[in-house]
Amino acid sequence: MTDNNHDIEQPVERVPKRVIGTPSHAATGTSLLGAEERAGSAEVPGVNLQDEATAKKGERIAAFCFLLAFLAGIAFIVSYVAFQVGDLDSAATSNLALGSSLTVALLALASGIVVWVRMVMPKYKLVQERHAMASDGETRSYVGETFLQGAAESGITKRPLLRRTLLAAAAPLGLAPLVLLKDLGPHEYADFPKKLRHTVWGEKTKEGKPRRLVVEGTGAPIRAADFNSPGGILSVVPEGYEHDLNELAKSTLILIKFRPEELKSGTNRNWAPDGIVAYSKICTHVGCPAALYEQTTHHILCPCHQSTFDAADGAKVVFGPAARPLPQLPIAVDGEGYLVATADFPVPPGPSFWERGDAEAEAREKGRQS
């Protein structure tokens, strides 16, 4: 199609010079219709030198960019010395000064090099031959023979005793690194998955009293009479373990007060003194704190994956990927009027794990027996 023999004659200058998507004239060195190479190419085929005017212009622009990069680089060093840090505002100022000077320096340097390549260096269209990746048959057979010959010379094929003992020698050494990793785990394994089933709510305090519920953050115990805001939600942690992250990851509660008529059958009323209900805050899906509460619908929402629990009905799942309700903690009011835990969660709180089993059925059986 290099010829242009149209039966429709057309004025040459009406032919569009570029069609959308056509590589630019200069870049390819070919015209739209013809195969003429760009004039002024050098001796080496595929290397088209720039004309001197373009190169000169390119040199000036690139030099300007490099100079700018130089100045911005100086500005970076000056900013480091000039702007001290030590609070939010000064850190922000320092960040701005350092970052913008670095940005300008890098982008100016990059632009300069691009101008250099595009305006000063020649346009290239070099062609290089490719060769098949595969070696020729002779090489292959040579390698094959040499391999067999070497194997025979080493005796590994002929001497099974050598071979087998070598393999035997390697095996334990290969296992050694795995064995070394064993102490990554906890040191005592006896109570190992069982630990996930228990929290400190099931243990009495050092003084032998039932453990109090305290407010997360302040650590203040909660007087049942004071927690008197229906619709309110409170984040609660076990007394004595306010900063124990391992314990908080299992034992954190949310406390909600209901009017008696609001509670449905899913919630154990015996564990809800004055309509105050305590659920595990740790989502049964993957363990995020289910921290959001919508008081008109009594829905507890986990912000991570939107598992939604009905707080008025035993925190049963009403939406989302969680498979089980948030466990309810048995609580009561102690002699001084404070909320305390009377026992551990009936089922393990938090995400499911292999050894967990149908803990709900277990808890129901236990409930019937007692």
Place this chain on the structure above:
Amino acid sequence: MSTATVPKPIAGTSSFLDDRLGAGNFMRRNLRKVFPDHWSFLLGEIALYSFIILLLTGTFLTFFFKPSMEHVIYEGSYAPLQGIGMSAAYASALEISFDVRGGLLMRQMHHWAALLFVAGMMVHMLRVFFTGAYRKPRELNWLIGVLLLTLALLEGLTGYSLPDDLLSGAGLRITEGVAISLPLVGTWITFFLFGGEYPGEDVISRFYSLHILLIPGILLGLISAHMILMWVQKHTQMPGKGRTNNNVVGAPFYPAFMAKAGAYFMFTFGVIALLGTFAQINPIWLFGPYTPADISAGSQPDFYMGFLEGALRLMPSWEVNLFGQGGGTIPLSVLIPALVPMGLIMTGLALYPFVERWITGDNREHHVVDRPRNNPHRTSIGVSAMTFYGVLWLLGANDELSWVLHVSLNWTTYVGRVLVFVAPAIAYVVTYRICLGLQRKDAAIIGHGVESGVIKRLPHGEYIEVHVPPSQDIEAHMRGKEPVPTLPGTGNGSGNGSGDVPPKALRGPIGRLRAKMSAAYGGEKIPLDDGHGEGHGHAAVGAGEDDKPAIH
């Protein structure tokens, strides 16, 4: 070759090296190594340069970061957190942000570079996929690429968890929740990872050594291998004028490509510096120290983890107990979303070159890449997978979606559950049709020429638009198309097409399936030259390689 002499210092150094290494031979072969040019070949470079920037900024951060979960009381210069208990890791991350000059900049640049690293890998991978650049002989480099992407996700996860702020802790908690859900080994894996119960006091220092030593070490090794293979096999090129399977057309490594690559590195670096300066990322001081008891609403992972987050959110609440009270709990609502999408995507990617080769029976070397339209089924499969990924990714932010679009949160999930299956199917059909449409357009341009914009009135009064032949480059680009190969004996194949009796290997049930897939996947759907050349005075040219118009 110019006749000027090499300056003395360079000549001295180079003969020192040549005497000892024989570097001259290497230089002779490689100084003028030709690199083909196309904008899409630059995408992988973004990832490469981001990795270098990650190493540089990351090294700076390690000088100040303390990977310890020891409980300390913050006494640094950020007033709102003074006197508050936190881990030493979080305190040192705050120190980097507020008390080290350039620390905030390096932290933000490190985070942005990480995002750009993964994003660069992803778009580079899509380029390689859609152009079929993974085909023989480049399957090994493709596998290295898949491994690099997987490791990059892991590297991101471990790095993201280090500052030990409330947001990073939420991510860590989800990681733990997923790990503990694994059947049989889940509890043990988490206990070994965390050195006991979650969160323990070990995980940050363990993630730290994974994040700064083990994974980057493997990444560095694999990236080097990736580069070496690319160098040895030479880069693929787009179809075009003068480009064949047996040559490379482009600019020489020295000086042009070298300078361009240097400039591109500086651009990447500059853009990351720009983002690190003006686009705040991960302002850990606002989140506060981690405690498993708290969370902030709207917690989002980095973008590359979004599809896993979306999968977790979409899943219905399924859980089974195999042995009743005896254990055997399998939380499908965690396991399926955590393993299946990632497994599908990564396994699919890794196997694709081999499955395609099995289906097409194409065992040739390919150095000229396909235009995506010219292999419509591959392109549709790719877009379909992207849609699957994209739906999951979007649903990872369904709370934001429902907030911004004022729709019910629950409905975003319900719609997502349907879309995750339906959208990829729709995407497949639509992409397939678009590909064929584009092929028809190419055939029209080859057959009828390009609209010139010149309107001509014929003697009998009819107006026509004059069509001119496309430029040589465009035409050569289009004529780079070749039919997708099929197995011999599967009907419309380009092979020996003799037809009726299938070869022995294709007679069994698997063979018949293979033949059927081959016939559907391959073949020429829209031939470039189908005899529409009337009125233009040029004969239709055969589609075969050999019939390509001579260049010059």
